[in-house]
Amino acid sequence: MTDYFEVHERDGAARVGELRLESPVTTPALVDDVLEDAGSLWSADRELPEGNESTLTVLPHRAFPGGTAEEVRESFAVDQPDVDYPSVAVVSSEHVDEQGTDAYAVSDVQSITGHGAALVEAVVNVREEIPTDTALYFSGVATPRNVAVLAYAGVDLFDETAAVVKGTEGRYLTTDEAYFLEDLEELPCSCSACQQPREEFTREDCAEHNRNALAAELGIVRRRIRDGRLRDYVEGQARHDQWLTAAVRELDSEWGYLEERTPILRDAEITAATEDTLRRVEIQRYADRVTTRYQNRFRNPLVLVPCSATKPYSESQSHGQFHDVIQWRAHLVSMTSPIGVVPQELETTYPAQHYDTVVTGRWSEDEKEFVSEVLRRYLERNDYPEIIAHVPDEGYRDIVGRVEEALDLDITYTVPEGGHPTDDESLSNLGTALSGELKYSKREREHNTVRAIADYLLGDGAGDDLFDDIQTTSRYPKIQVRDSEETQLATMVPQYGTLSFTLEGAKRWVEGDAPTKRVEIDGFVPHGSVLAPGVVDADDEIRVGDEVVVEGPKAFAVGRAEMFGREMCESSRGIACEIRHVEEK
Numbered sequence: 001m002t003d004y005f006e007v008h009e010r011d012g013a014a015r016v017g018e019l020r021l022e023s024p025v026t027t028p029a030l031v032d033d034v035l036e037d038a039g040s041l042w043s044a045d046r047e048l049p050e051g052n053e054s055t056l057t058v059l060p061h062r063a064f065p066g067g068t069a070e071e072v073r074e075s076f077a078v079d080q081p082d083v084d085y086p087s088v089a090v091v092s093s094e095h096v097d098e099q100g101t102d103a104y105a106v107s108d109v110q111s112i113t114g115h116g117a118a119l120v121e122a123v124v125n126v127r128e129e130i131p132t133d134t135a136l137y138f139s140g141v142a143t144p145r146n147v148a149v150l151a152y153a154g155v156d157l158f159d160e161t162a163a164v165v166k167g168t169e170g171r172y173l174t175t176d177e178a179y180f181l182e183d184l185e186e187l188p189c190s191c192s193a194c195q196q197p198r199e200e201f202t203r204e205d206c207a208e209h210n211r212n213a214l215a216a217e218l219g220i221v222r223r224r225i226r227d228g229r230l231r232d233y234v235e236g237q238a239r240h241d242q243w244l245t246a247a248v249r250e251l252d253s254e255w256g257y258l259e260e261r262t263p264i265l266r267d268a269e270i271t272a273a274t275e276d277t278l279r280r281v282e283i284q285r286y287a288d289r290v291t292t293r294y295q296n297r298f299r300n301p302l303v304l305v306p307c308s309a310t311k312p313y314s315e316s317q318s319h320g321q322f323h324d325v326i327q328w329r330a331h332l333v334s335m336t337s338p339i340g341v342v343p344q345e346l347e348t349t350y351p352a353q354h355y356d357t358v359v360t361g362r363w364s365e366d367e368k369e370f371v372s373e374v375l376r377r378y379l380e381r382n383d384y385p386e387i388i389a390h391v392p393d394e395g396y397r398d399i400v401g402r403v404e405e406a407l408d409l410d411i412t413y414t415v416p417e418g419g420h421p422t423d424d425e426s427l428s429n430l431g432t433a434l435s436g437e438l439k440y441s442k443r444e445r446e447h448n449t450v451r452a453i454a455d456y457l458l459g460d461g462a463g464d465d466l467f468d469d470i471q472t473t474s475r476y477p478k479i480q481v482r483d484s485e486e487t488q489l490a491t492m493v494p495q496y497g498t499l500s501f502t503l504e505g506a507k508r509w510v511e512g513d514a515p516t517k518r519v520e521i522d523g524f525v526p527h528g529s530v531l532a533p534g535v536v537d538a539d540d541e542i543r544v545g546d547e548v549v550v551e552g553p554k555a556f557a558v559g560r561a562e563m564f565g566r567e568m569c570e571s572s573r574g575i576a577c578e579i580r581h582v583e584e585k
Helices: 070-075 116-129 149-151 161-168 203-227 230-240 240-252 255-261 276-278 281-292 317-326 365-381 397-406 424-433 442-458 462-466 503-511 567-572
Strands: 004-013 014-019 026-027 036-037 057-058 088-093 103-104 136-137 172-173 178-182 270-272 300-305 331-336 340-343 354-356 387-388 471-473 481-482 488-493 498-501 516-519 529-531 535-538 547-551 555-561 574-585
Touching: 004 203, 004 276, 014 149, 014 203, 036 088, 036 529, 070 270, 070 574, 088 149, 088 270, 088 340, 103 116, 116 136, 116 149, 116 240, 149 203, 149 230, 161 172, 172 203, 172 331, 203 230, 230 240, 230 270, 240 276, 255 281, 255 340, 270 276, 276 365, 281 567, 300 317, 300 529, 317 424, 331 365, 331 397, 340 365, 387 397, 442 462, 442 471, 442 488, 442 498, 462 503, 481 574, 498 503, 498 547, 503 547, 503 574, 567 574
Parallel strands: 036 057, 057 088, 088 103, 103 136, 270 354, 300 331, 300 387, 516 547
Antiparallel strands: 004 014, 014 026, 172 178, 331 340, 471 481, 481 488, 488 498, 516 535, 529 574, 547 555, 555 574
16 A cells, blocks of 8 residues: 555556655656665665655665576565655566555566567566555656557556667657667657757757657557547557567456456447457457346347447437337347447447447458357347348358357348348348237336346346336436336436446345445445545455445445455555445444
C-alpha cells in the first residue's frame, strides 16, 4: 500500500494515476525531474537518504541481471527499510518481494526490452506480486515508438535516458521510426527544438527533440486511457516494430492478468481495425459469456441475420425490414465480426452496441474461424425447433455452412445465391419459411431480455433465479423490473445493456442462488462513494463496472464497482465503488 501514488482512471492494465509529491505528477509520466537515486550497494555502502515529499527516492539497491541464480539473489538481497517519504524499490522481474514502497523499478529491464514474450512475462510477474496501488518504473528504455505499448502492459513511470542517448548518437526519434540525423532532408516535427533550419540542427537539438516527442506521446497515452481507447491506439502503434506487435499478442494470451483489469462496460467505442481486435479481452469475454451463460428461452425458430452499421441493430434500416417480415415469430441472432453472435436480448450489452468495424465485403480466415467457433458453441448450448439463415454469401454463408456440417444440422437458407438479405425475393423467402409460426408476446420478450442480461452479468441461471416471477413496466430499452407486488427490483440501463438494482433487488440477489458480488465495509454508512481504505474484503470476481452489494455492520447498499475486487482490498487510496442506494441497519 502507498501514501504517495493513487490510481484515478483505468483502461485494462494501463492507468492514469498521480504521484502525490509536493508538485503532483500525472502518470504515465517521465520522472527525471523528481527522481533521486540513493545508489547501488554493489559499488559502495550507502546511507539511507533523508528523502522528502518533493522527490521520489530510489532506495539503496543491488540490481541483478536476467538469469541470475536464485541463491545469488538471496545472498545479496536488500531488505528495504520502512520510510515515510515517496520511495522506489529495485527488484528483479524474476524474483519480486513486496517492499512496502510506492513504486518498483525493474532491474533487468534492458535485457527484456526488444523481446515481446520476455517483456510481457516480466511485467505480468512484477505487477502480480506488487500491490495494485503501487507504480511500476521502467528505466532507460522508453522511446516515442514503444512507450504506448509499455503503458498498455501496465508500466507507469519512465525516464528520458534512452531518448537522450539516441539523440546524442544522432538518432532522430518519432512514433514510428528512428532516423539517422544525416538522412533527414527536413525535420518532420514542429516541436520547439525543431524550429530552426535543418543545417543548424545539432545532436544536442536532436536529444531535445527526442525528449519532446516522448513527452508528447505520453500525453496521447494519458488521453487515450481517459477515453478508454488505448487499445485501439496500441493496435496501430505496435505495427511499427515487430517485437511490439509480438508483445501485444503475448499480452492477449495473458487472460487472467488483462481480464481482471478490464472493465465489463464503458462508453468508448471499440474500433475493430485489425485482426488483433478478435483477441481483445472485451471481445473474448463477450463470446465466452454468450456461449456459457446465455440461455435461449423462446420456443420459436432461430433466424440468423447479418449485423448492421447502426447500433443497436434493431434501430437499423435493414433490421427494421427483417422485423417487418418476422413480426416476433422467430428469435433473432445477429452474426458479426469481431463480436461473434449477438442474441436480440443482448444487442445493447457492451460491447455489442459499442463497436465499429471495417466493412470491405470480405472476411479473413481468422474472422471466419472465430465467428464460426462462437456460433458452433452457441448452437451446441441452445436448442431450436428450426434454424433459418437469412444471410448473404460474403463470408456469412461459409460460416453457417461450417457449423451446419460440424453439428450435422439441417439449416434453411432464405437468401438466394448472389442475393441480398433485404431484396424482395429474400424477404419473401424468409416470410414463407416462418409461415404458420406463432408470435411471442411483448411480455415474453421483455421478461426474457431481463433474464438474459442477468445471466450474462451474473452467471448461468441467474436470470431464472432472480427474475422468475416478475412484471416489466416502461418501454424497451428502459425496462423497469418489478416483483408480483409491484416493488421495483431493477432497471435496464440502455447505454450499456446492463441492470441497475434497487435495494429490494439487491436483497433478492443476496438471498437467491445467483453468484453475488459482495464488498464488505467497515462500520460506517456510505453516501456517494466507498473509498478503498473502508473496504474490509471484496470478491475476487468483481470487475470494474460490475453491480455490487455493499454491506457492513451499519449499512446495506448497492452500487457499481470502480475497482476490481483484489484492488479494492489492496489499495490505500481511491474510489472502490459508487453507491446508488443505501439503507442504515
